[in-house]
Amino acid sequence: MNAQNETAGHDHAAAAATRRVLLVDDHPLFREGLAAAIDLDDHFTVVAEAASGEKALVEAARTDPDLVVMDLGLPGLSGIEATRRLLMAHPHIRIMVMTMSEDDDNLLAAMRAGAHGYLLKGALREDVLRALHTVARGGAVFGPQTTERLSALFAAFGSAPAKEAFPTLTAREREILDLLAVGLTYRQIAQQLCVVEKTVRNHVGAIFSKLQVHDRAAAIVRARNAGLGPQPQ
Structure with a gap:
């Protein structure tokens, strides 16, 4: 009986530790592939997807995610502005940008908006999952190329x-x-x-x-x- 209770408690704790993820990207195939990769990790579950910044705000209010994977090149409301508004409405949410953009202005704008990570879409699946774990634990993460650019930008400051x-x-x-x-x-x-x-x-x-x-x-x-x-x- 005690063993059963202990097992049940362990399962409940594991479930409680699962991070809820919202994917925001206007390319359905990219969202589908990313969702499949994320759902393979027991620590995460994709609770919603959005193809625009406006829809992201709606889905965040509906599903209360822990993590958001945010594209920048969205139709309508930009990923930068969506990030800013999401964090104003839900300060506990952690946001990781995944984008094709290597532009320094977009990188700094994302950071100013409050993004906790910035990865390029060419990142490997294990790198994406590792980054999500880091961001979920309260850290900040940036890809190797991004880190080099940040170092150069901060040195210029x-x-x-x-x-x-x-x-x-x-x-x-x-x-x-x-x-x-x-x-x-x-x-x-x-x-x-x-x-x-x-x-x-x-x-x-x-x-x-x-x-x-x-x-x-x-x-x-x-x-x-x-x-x-x-x-x-």
Whole structure:
């Protein structure tokens, strides 16, 4: 009896850990192939598909996915704007861009919109699944070519303003990062922004993820290196 209960509990935990995925792409054959590949991994299940940005918003509201695989070249509402609106309406969603575009402007625009990953459509199935696992765990992932381009772009920024140095951060996240760099506590930041402390902590968690740091001290170092907070005279 106990063994049965334990097995049932394990199965329930495994089911609960399955990540719900929404696919957004205007090419049915690509969606079909990607859905088949993703469904082979027990950690994911495709709960909906959308051929446009507008439909993506509808399906996200209907199915409440954990992950969205987003194309950029969509008819009507762009993948960039769809990403931005999805994250405004559903902040918990993690979004990975999959596109044919190797354009630097699209890459940075996707990051500014809040995308957590950026892969080209030529990526191998195992690379796509590995990227989905990373994004699902709260990390950010970019393909090898994309990483090289990002490194070059960030090197070109030099001592650029924080908005350029941290293109993945939203305006509110940059504001909070600046206040952290000044030395304010979470409570002080909440009071200054007229929000509850939990909201600040949620934003800070997103900041840590996007900056790929593990604690407040590391985030402050990154922020001050980018020109936020008090600077040495």
